[in-house]
Amino acid sequence: MKLRTRTVGTVAVISLSGELDGRSTLDGDQVLDLIPRQGRALLDFTDVSYLNSRSLRILLLVYRHAQASGSQVALVGLSERLRSVLLAVGFLSFFVVAADVATGVALLTNSPEASATA
């Protein structure tokens, strides 16, 4: 799995890529390290076609851990396939999902928590 980060405004956009089908698994530690503590991050799945069962669980753990330590996280770039898998197994509703990076950035930047810390 490859990770690339860039900053858009105050939001860290973490782009993942690779076939996370079980040959490789989402490295939760790596992702978590890139999410700013008390900050905002978008996890961009545009270049990820598939997440296996283990990766889905790691993603959820990372997401919740980040939220518990005060960060705000949203997902973008879910392919139709990925989105439909998440929906079918009941995981989709656990995440904040934005249609694209611009919307995601706006969502995180304009959220009440954001204004409180701005």
Added chain:
Amino acid sequence: MSRPVHVVRDRIDSFPTDEVGGFPVRPGRPFPFGATLVPGGVNFSLFSSAADALSLVLFRLGEREPFAELPFPESCRIGGVWAMTVFGLDYEHVEYGYRVQGPAQPRIGDRFDPSRVLTDPHARALSGRKVWATPPQPDDPFPHRARLTFDDFDWEGDTPVRCTHGDLVIYELHVRGYTRHPASDVTHPGTYAGLVEKIPYLKDLGVNCVELMPVFEFDEFDNDRVNPISGDRLMNYWGYSTLGFFAPKAGYAATGRYGMQRDEFKNLVKELHRAGIAVVLDVVFNHTAEGNENGPTIHFRGLDNRTYYMLTADGQYYNFSGTGNTLNCNHPIVRDYILSCLRYWASEYHVDGFRFDLAAILDRGEDGTPLKSPPLVEALSYDPLLRDCILIAEAWDAGGLYQVGTFPDYQRWSEWNGRYRDVLRRFLKGDPGTVGELATRQVGSPDLYRHRGAHASINFVTCHDGFTLADLVSYNDKHNEENGEDNRDGTDDNSSWNCGAEGPSDDPQVRSLRLRQMKNAMALLLTSQGIPMICAGDEVARTQRGNNNAYCHDGPLNWFDWSLLDENQELFRFVRACLAFRAEHPQLRSSEHPCGEDRDDVGLPDVSWHGAEAWQPDWSAENRLLAVMRSSAGPNGPDHIYLAANAHWEPQDLSLPELPGECRWHRFADTSAAAPADVSQPGAEPILADQHQITIGPRSLLILVGRPLPAPDPTALRSIR
């Protein structure tokens, strides 16, 4: 938590002690049976009462040949249980099985076969049929492989539904058939995820319990026949032939191809519960997919044939199920297996109850003799984890044991009341001599369940076995030619009547009578005491073109055609109103049989019977008119219900019983009236102009409710003055 994927290694027994077959291993933990993820490895455990040696056979996903075979060392055996923890497995990509060696001196009935790889009877997931009807590999020696999957799931506080069983309305459906039709308009047709999209429909209809036809792993290719009309290969569509008792069918999951069927099924249960709908599973413990000696060896036969199957003295398979073998349910090992299976589904999947197919087999001892106190049934009845589950028996089998009313119930079990079905059908088609028994069935069959209460009776007119409701009123005879057995299969005893023409008809009178008969059936069913069960699709007149044994068709014949909802809005509306009616009148849902006395002090007995004249029922054989009045203290004051059923082809004038005090008769339903006057919304029933006389139409049902008139509005009086 700083490292989300950290593996805890602070147990002193989470390290290997040996090497076997190239893998680090250690003696494992016997419980739980099956394959369990443990720190650093996988614990494999299974039992055989007589195996001499056992090995774990490992495959990479989809590869025909194994990549490793690990014989269980003696140190891994306690009694007949073999348990080994294997470290370093890439468990996402592994499939496994077992090779079992029997005793050097085989006993009668042993069928050990070390040349075969067997699957794990405790497998939590199977691969091999991940996507429904994907053509199997020819001559695949090991098609149904066990897989390793995750147990964890965020239930978000979900628990089994806590409700009184008597309030249930059961809706029997087939997972694939419910949303596979193109007109179903769901994202993933024919799946658990697809069913979630129909939850709003179920809520709108008003059912609060779904009974899912078998969802334990089965092989849809388990059928050699061909449809003589179309030439298509026939399938095992219904699924009454279990392979994997602990595994939800992957082929019913949109995410089955990714191995996520467990999560998808759990999500289905969670969403159903969120909508207030309980989940009952149709379970098949009377036989397995292994069949008799000519069937495939999948697990039990090669692991412990003598234990798992009822065998004759010379080792042949008893066949009380009609399918080739009979599970030896009351053997202590099999009993534990079944009990642990049910506990697993109740706890792991939050299932609310079980319906046991051919349950009379659960009463048979190891030699087939019916037992008065079958240990399995007793154990299920007292199990603490299953305490709140509804347990439903289809209390007969294919070996001649018919136990409706006599199934050993330990005050827990309900039964599919086949007698209810039979008399209701016969009454509807106008048979003589039915009103007496109909009366008994309407009040919860006290002749059968006096000691249990009405909730022991699962009332139904149709189910997956037999005609759909639409076909019950459209066909005199079965038409199963497409099943490939020259129409010899399926029951001939349907008590159906085609209303004047066989099959589809353009005759408006025939069609109108059929619609009326369907309404009659539903109204009678939903106003009877006991727990009603509806067969999915009956509310929109689903047809199987007269096929009353459609177990083998994966196609529009069986799929719920959602365009029927538009075509048959009138019937749907009627059924929905009857369901709402039932929810409004607690006395119809009571577990106590009525006794004919004024128990609630409302001025009338709790039940009374009437004919054309009030208070004068006609029990003679040639009479086809029966009226019942139910009276009780309802949540909003006295509640009186009068239901008249006329199976005669002519109308009748009825004199109505007089209501006490300020109560007046209001008309809830009249199946001879044209819609929308055929049924009202509960609470909004129009008052009858004539409180003493009413005419009931031919082959019709009339339902009245007696309510006090609203108190006069004092402000209205003031304004008149």
Added chain:
Amino acid sequence: MTFTADLCHEDRTAVLTLTGDLDTPSAQVFQDQMQRAINGQPDRLVLDLTALRHLTSAAVRVLVVARQKLADEVPIILVGAQTGVERTIRLIGIDRSLVFSDARPGDR
């Protein structure tokens, strides 16, 4: 057209030939003739309906009672029922215990 019901016995067969409109008033005539036919204890009862235009449910009741009174082995054969008459019988549901035929048994 007035209703008539002619009864004759041929060997062990009773043949009732009906003509006209079988409505409620004439049902009594039908019932009486039917009773006479049954009293003769025939092996077979033939109802010739070729000239019968109309059948009410009162008349159907006579048929139903006749079916009950005759032993199961005695067939009731309806000959030449017009479409409307046959349909009425089918819609009421008693067709299953009767035999419909185009010609009288023995006619060629």
